[in-house]
Amino acid sequence: MQDSQSTPEFVPSGPARPRILVIDDDTELRELLVRVLESAGYETSQATNGVEGVRAVESEPPDLVLTDIVMPEQEGIETILQLRASHADLPVIAMSGGTRFGSGDYLKIAERLGASVTLAKPFAPADLMAAVSRLLPMPSSV
Numbered sequence: 001m002q003d004s005q006s007t008p009e010f011v012p013s014g015p016a017r018p019r020i021l022v023i024d025d026d027t028e029l030r031e032l033l034v035r036v037l038e039s040a041g042y043e044t045s046q047a048t049n050g051v052e053g054v055r056a057v058e059s060e061p062p063d064l065v066l067t068d069i070v071m072p073e074q075e076g077i078e079t080i081l082q083l084r085a086s087h088a089d090l091p092v093i094a095m096s097g098g099t100r101f102g103s104g105d106y107l108k109i110a111e112r113l114g115a116s117v118t119l120a121k122p123f124a125p126a127d128l129m130a131a132v133s134r135l136l137p138m139p140s141s142v
Contacts, residue, residue: 017139019043020132021062023053023079024095025071029121033066036125037132041139050074054082061087064136066128069096069106077109084114091135097121 020042024030027048034044045062047053051074053067065083069076076094083090094110095118107118117131 017041017043018063018136019045020064020066020136021045021047021053021056023047023050023065023067023071023076025049025068033128036128037066040129040132042132042136050076050079050082053079054086057083057087057090061090064091064093064132066093066095066132069094069110077106077113080110080114091116093117093119093131093135095119095121095123 020037022030022033022037022044023046024033025048030046030048034046037044045056045060047056049071050067053065054074056062057065067076067079076096080092080094083092092115094107094115096106096110097120107115107120111118116135119127119131
């Protein structure tokens with residue numbers, strides 16, 4: 001006779017998938033980036049500005065941060081400085097579409113202040129994945 005309260009079978013989880021925090025105030029772009037990263041097998045979390053992003057890193061450090069530079073409340077340069085002070089080894093990808101003056105200066109500053117890789121917007125999903133794969137292992141197939 002089978003017990004109606006059978007013990008659930010233990011299913012070991014595989015190695016944890018690398019987790020990427022995406023920080024961008026542009027909701028559509030942030031969600032697109034999350035879809036691209038998740039379709040490649042990464043776990044993601046999101047923040048809408050640098051203040052939220054730094055809080056998210058402090059509460060549950062990701063394996064990589066992808067941050068915009070130009071954002072309200074706290075822009076990406078300050079975010080990178082704070083992350084470098086508290087998590088020196090955390091890989092950071094800085095991205096910017098800049099302003100009417102272009103994105104190059106912002107990205108050069110971000111790189112000098114500790115961004116591991118920079119991406120000028122707009123960029124193709126393949127460019128994003130190439131940047132991420134330089135800094136993180138590819139997720140194991142599930």
